[in-house]
Amino acid sequence: MSKKTLIVVGNGMVGHHFLEQLVASPAAAEYDILVFGEEKQLAYDRVHLSEYFAGSTHTDLAMGTSDWYTEQGIQLLLNEPVTGLDRDQRTVTTPKGDYNYDELVLATGSYPFVPPIEGREHPHCFVYRTLEDLDAIRASAQAGKSGVVVGGGLLGLEAANALKSLGLQAHVVEFAPRLMPVQLDTDGGALLRHKIEELGVQVHTEKATTAIVAGEEARLRMNFNDDSHLETDLIVFSAGIRPQDALARSSGLEVGERGGIVVNDQCTTSDPHIHAIGECALWDQRIFGLVAPGYTMARTLASVLNGDQDAAFTGADMSTKLKLLGVDVGSIGDAHGQTPGARNIRFNDEQVGHYRRMVVSEDGKKLLGAILVGDNSHYDTLLQYALNGIALPDNPETLILPESQGGAPALGPDALPETASICSCHNVTKGDICGAIDAGCGDLGSVKSETKASTGCGGCTALLKNVVDSELEKRGVEVSKDLCEHFPYSRQELFHLVKVNGIRTFATLIRQHGRGHGCDICKPAVGSILASCWNEHILATDHVPLQDTNDTFMANMQKNGTYSIVPRIPGGEITPDKLIVLGEVAKQYNLYTKITGGQRVDLFGATLSELPEIWEKLIAAGFETGHAYGKSLRTVKSCVGSTWCRYGVQDSVGMAIRLEDRYKGLRAPHKVKMAVSGCTRECAEAQSKDFGVIATENGWNLYVCGNGGMRPRHADLFATDLSDEELIRTIDRVVMLYVRTADRLQRTSVWMENLEGGLEYLKQVVLEDSLGICAELEEHMDGIVGTYQCEWKTAVEDPEKRKRFREFVNAPAQKDPVQQWTTERDQRRPVLESA
Amino acid sequence: MKARTYWDAVCTVGDLVPESGIAVWTEDGPVAVFYLPHRLPALFAISHTDPFSGANVLARGLTGDLKGQPVVASPLYKQHFNLVTGQCLEDEAVSVKTYPVLLDGDEIRLEVAVNQSETEAA
Ligand SMILES: Cc1cc2nc3c(=O)[nH]c(=O)nc-3n(C[C@H](O)[C@H](O)[C@H](O)COP(=O)(O)OP(=O)(O)OC[C@H]3O[C@@H](n4cnc5c(N)ncnc54)[C@H](O)[C@@H]3O)c2cc1C
Ligand code: SF4
Ligand code: SF4
Ligand code: FES
Numbered sequence: 001m002s003k004k005t006l007i008v009v010g011n012g013m014v015g016h017h018f019l020e021q022l023v024a025s026p027a028a029a030e031y032d033i034l035v036f037g038e039e040k041q042l043a044y045d046r047v048h049l050s051e052y053f054a055g056s057t058h059t060d061l062a063m064g065t066s067d068w069y070t071e072q073g074i075q076l077l078l079n080e081p082v083t084g085l086d087r088d089q090r091t092v093t094t095p096k097g098d099y100n101y102d103e104l105v106l107a108t109g110s111y112p113f114v115p116p117i118e119g120r121e122h123p124h125c126f127v128y129r130t131l132e133d134l135d136a137i138r139a140s141a142q143a144g145k146s147g148v149v150v151g152g153g154l155l156g157l158e159a160a161n162a163l164k165s166l167g168l169q170a171h172v173v174e175f176a177p178r179l180m181p182v183q184l185d186t187d188g189g190a191l192l193r194h195k196i197e198e199l200g201v202q203v204h205t206e207k208a209t210t211a212i213v214a215g216e217e218a219r220l221r222m223n224f225n226d227d228s229h230l231e232t233d234l235i236v237f238s239a240g241i242r243p244q245d246a247l248a249r250s251s252g253l254e255v256g257e258r259g260g261i262v263v264n265d266q267c268t269t270s271d272p273h274i275h276a277i278g279e280c281a282l283w284d285q286r287i288f289g290l291v292a293p294g295y296t297m298a299r300t301l302a303s304v305l306n307g308d309q310d311a312a313f314t315g316a317d318m319s320t321k322l323k324l325l326g327v328d329v330g331s332i333g334d335a336h337g338q339t340p341g342a343r344n345i346r347f348n349d350e351q352v353g354h355y356r357r358m359v360v361s362e363d364g365k366k367l368l369g370a371i372l373v374g375d376n377s378h379y380d381t382l383l384q385y386a387l388n389g390i391a392l393p394d395n396p397e398t399l400i401l402p403e404s405q406g407g408a409p410a411l412g413p414d415a416l417p418e419t420a421s422i423c424s425c426h427n428v429t430k431g432d433i434c435g436a437i438d439a440g441c442g443d444l445g446s447v448k449s450e451t452k453a454s455t456g457c458g459g460c461t462a463l464l465k466n467v468v469d470s471e472l473e474k475r476g477v478e479v480s481k482d483l484c485e486h487f488p489y490s491r492q493e494l495f496h497l498v499k500v501n502g503i504r505t506f507a508t509l510i511r512q513h514g515r516g517h518g519c520d521i522c523k524p525a526v527g528s529i530l531a532s533c534w535n536e537h538i539l540a541t542d543h544v545p546l547q548d549t550n551d552t553f554m555a556n557m558q559k560n561g562t563y564s565i566v567p568r569i570p571g572g573e574i575t576p577d578k579l580i581v582l583g584e585v586a587k588q589y590n591l592y593t594k595i596t597g598g599q600r601v602d603l604f605g606a607t608l609s610e611l612p613e614i615w616e617k618l619i620a621a622g623f624e625t626g627h628a629y630g631k632s633l634r635t636v637k638s639c640v641g642s643t644w645c646r647y648g649v650q651d652s653v654g655m656a657i658r659l660e661d662r663y664k665g666l667r668a669p670h671k672v673k674m675a676v677s678g679c680t681r682e683c684a685e686a687q688s689k690d691f692g693v694i695a696t697e698n699g700w701n702l703y704v705c706g707n708g709g710m711r712p713r714h715a716d717l718f719a720t721d722l723s724d725e726e727l728i729r730t731i732d733r734v735v736m737l738y739v740r741t742a743d744r745l746q747r748t749s750v751w752m753e754n755l756e757g758g759l760e761y762l763k764q765v766v767l768e769d770s771l772g773i774c775a776e777l778e779e780h781m782d783g784i785v786g787t788y789q790c791e792w793k794t795a796v797e798d799p800e801k802r803k804r805f806r807e808f809v810n811a812p813a814q815k816d817p818v819q820q821w822t823t824e825r826d827q828r829r830p831v832l833e834s835a
Numbered sequence: 836m837k838a839r840t841y842w843d844a845v846c847t848v849g850d851l852v853p854e855s856g857i858a859v860w861t862e863d864g865p866v867a868v869f870y871l872p873h874r875l876p877a878l879f880a881i882s883h884t885d886p887f888s889g890a891n892v893l894a895r896g897l898t899g900d901l902k903g904q905p906v907v908a909s910p911l912y913k914q915h916f917n918l919v920t921g922q923c924l925e926d927e928a929v930s931v932k933t934y935p936v937l938l939d940g941d942e943i944r945l946e947v948a949v950n951q952s953e954t955e956a957a
Binding site: 485486516517518519520522523524545546547548549550552553557559560561608803804806807808809810811814816817818 | 845846850852853854855857858859860864865871873884888889890891892895896897898899900901902903905906908910911913915
């Protein structure tokens with residue numbers, strides 16, 4: 001049977017999601033799939049478009065990879081817009097040729113509406129939709145001082161924030177009397193305006209632009225209908241979007257009065273072989289300008305193509321929760337109270353800047369809509385009431401009152417019905433989550449990867465965690481944070497006990513707060529806590545029995561019981577003389593020698609008793625321990641940076657050495673890796689590290705909580721354009737917070753994902769000092785830096801400590817008989833039969 | 836016939852590390868001696884050889900107690916061994932050899948089999 005051809009026009013968010021759904025279904029086998037994209041790039045995450053200005057690249061934002069398309073056998077034709085559609089012949093036309101289809105999917109999205117104002121073609125006028133738009137805005141902003149956004153809606157305010165981040169004085173010009181007229185009411189709009197103006201963005205409402213002409217002090221002048229004017233260097237239009245329905249119009253498909261390709265519940269147009277999904281589709285006279293409804297349409301259509309008779313798109317919730325210029329804004333359901341008989345409950349605290357409005361049904365039983373400005377903490381609860389029609393309590397106002405004034409606590413996950421939608425991006429209900437747990441998912445992470453919940457916009461993270469925890473508890477899964485049978489505390493709690501009570505030994509801690517004598521779980525964990533708190537030598541008598549063998553012998557045990565040695569080579573910079581010493585020592589002790597991924601040299605095959613001798617030689621040559629054995633800072637990798645590289649903008653090696661010298665030896669819940677790149681080309685791969693630093697023209701961008709290894713994760717952009725001192729202070733704070741609050745053996749990535757509030761919360765704590773602990777964190781770190789000692793130096797100088805390195809205490813000359821060697825590629829390697 | 840044994844003096848109290856182990860060489864091969872001062876008796880001796888890897892490393896493992904039994908965790912693959920019985924807690928079929936151990940004045944002595952060929956030659 002020859003395959004049918006399915007053509008998708010548009011490689012945007014929804015088009016891509018549709019393909020993901022389709023290829024995972026049986027129908028995929030029936031079709032040859034072709035995709036046309038007008039943009040040069042593969043589908044990317046438009047929702048997070050603004051992050052492009054904060055340093056994210058197309059690769060970061062991309063929804064998939066071209067390899068994925070190849071693997072799935074999908075032909076992806078980018079930079080090739082479809083210009084014609086012949087429904088009788090079933091062909092589409094592009095500048096490169098004609099293509100036949102059996103089924104056609106239009107996923108063409110929408111385009112920004114630019115009001116017909118005289119002068120709008122001026123080269124410094126832009127829209128805000130694609131990566132190319134952003135490139136053009138960035139170029140224009142470079143030589144400019146000010147920028148205006150026309151349109152005070154959701155996207156307009158986001159664009160204003162972007163202009164501000166590009167260093168421009170930002171203005172917002174809005175035709176309506178308030179900001180976000182669609183989502184907010186007068187009071188909410190006023191509060192938002194106030195907050196935004198406080199942040200230095202100037203808001204001009206009730207202004208209609210009549211013409212754009214050449215400016216006197218800036219590039220452009222905007223004339224308004226009230227005879228006032230405003231000068232600016234560039235203009236971004238964000239006055240709404242229009243569905244991209246050009247192909248539908250030219251081919252006579254049914255379109256809406258105000259645009260949009262008319263579709264039925266199956267996302268099929270007036271032509272049974274043509275379907276439309278995403279922002280270009282008009283369903284029940286409505287356009288959906290959000291990604292979640294588009295995804296729902298994509299899933300519906302994939303089911304329809306699989307012959308599912310029942311698949312239907314039944315509308316979507318348009319509630320939104322956002323942070324605009326750092327201000328929380330939320331809008332749920334019928335926010336304006338247009339339902340007949342609807343009643344309003346308002347809470348307005350101008351002092352702190354919180355506004356909340358509930359729209360309640362006539363009988364006071366149901367929540368119809370809500371508006372939140374300044375604080376979104378009530379959003380999840382209110383949304384669940386509205387979406388699931390949960391009966392309101394007798395005094396519904398308690399839902400929006402502060403707890404100090406008798407406000408009700410947030411709706412517990414138990415109160416939600418099985419059908420409650422938890423993640424709207426991926427259409428995951430509470431029932432789906434319970435199903436995943438019943439099928440074996442035992443923690444948040446596995447529920448996430450199984451259901452995809454919380455992997456879209458991320459808005460549902462906190463709610464998801466609550467549901468998962470509560471369901472696990474119900475099933476009797478201990479969501480126990482106990483470290484082990486000896487301590488009924490989490491690592492964080494133990495850290496607190498040690499720090500607050502000034503406990504300095506394991507024996508004291510277990511006597512006062514634990515039971516039994518400890519084990520291989522709690523001993524190293526406590527050892528690490530003690531080291532993080534007091535920074536005493538790890539071979540101090542009390543600490544020896546706490547350490548894993550690698551920490552005890554300050555080297556990494558290999559499979560035959562010998563050790564490998566990794567001296568510190570800060571930033572990967574090493575003099576030829578030191579390199580020669582490494583070679584000589586390796587040769588003398590016949591050590592297998594290998595370059596590590598962290599720009600150091602690893603020497604394998606040293607016996608226990610050789611370790612102190614070898615270190616004596618290395619220390620004499622100026623080496624220090626590299627802590628490759630510890631849960632502590634490993635390396636700070638770097639590229640050569642501005643000293644040598646023609647692209648470099650900062651001295652990345654210098655910074656790497658500075659960081660490595662500062663944080664070396666710090667004991668942490670798990671290993672910590674860092675890297676510094678000298679420019680955005682990122683040769684040091686900093687974004688795969690716990691702390692990644694990338695040089696900018698103005699300083700350093702800091703990325704946090706990435707890792708390579710088993711479950712790679714890109715680091716998140718945390719702060720931009722930091723000075724040297726700011727960079728170090730910021731890292732100090734994040735590292736210390738991690739050391740204090742992470743679980744045992746939790747990498748920074750997992751730690752951050754499990755922090756309630758995630759990255760945003762971390763930013764608040766570290767950058768805005770929302771908990772008021774930053775000074776303490778810095779002080780703690782300074783204390784640790786001040787008490788650093790090279791553990792190996794201390795050990796080789798102390799005869800008592802050296803005694804530990806006797807292989808057999810009663811037979812110094814006895815060789816370990818199982819350590820047998822052979823030669824491979826000119827070096828020694830172990831033979832070990834039973835391994 | 837029961838092999839003849841003798842009490843081999845392997846080290847002194849000063850060689851021991853509280854809450855931890857050391858390795859000694861005996862006629863029976865490498866043995867790990869642990870000193871857990873909070874227990875009575877406080878000395879334990881088991882084979883130094885980790886049965887899972889074949890490497891001589893058990894003395895370098897972390898000690899502790901699990902459900903009341905004194906244990907050491909192999910530093911390589913982390914299985915636990917009961918210090919009294921030698922039984923592996925994770926795998927019923929695996930155990931390590933144990934040795935009677937006693938404190939004689941300042942000396943630690945292990946009971947090991949007499950090497951037959953040597954005694955005959957002597
Ligand atoms: C700055 C910004 C912030 C946003 N923030 C949010 C948010 O917080 N939450 C939210 O839910 N939504 C947000 N959105 C909206 C969200 O991005 C859209 O709802 C979503 O991208 C719609 O997906 P789509 O596939 O329908 O359209 P698009 O992603 O626009 O994709 C359509 C693609 O089709 C291509 N195309 C069009 N015509 C043709 C043709 N003839 N031939 C070939 N290719 C063609 C276009 O070039 C485009 O690449 C935001 C949008 C922007 C611009
Ligand atoms: S990251 Fe930049 S400075 Fe560093 S080596 Fe690469 S191109 Fe050069
Ligand atoms: S990847 Fe596996 S084999 Fe390689 S060093 Fe790491 S743990 Fe060992
Ligand atoms: S709602 Fe967007 S990720 Fe869950």
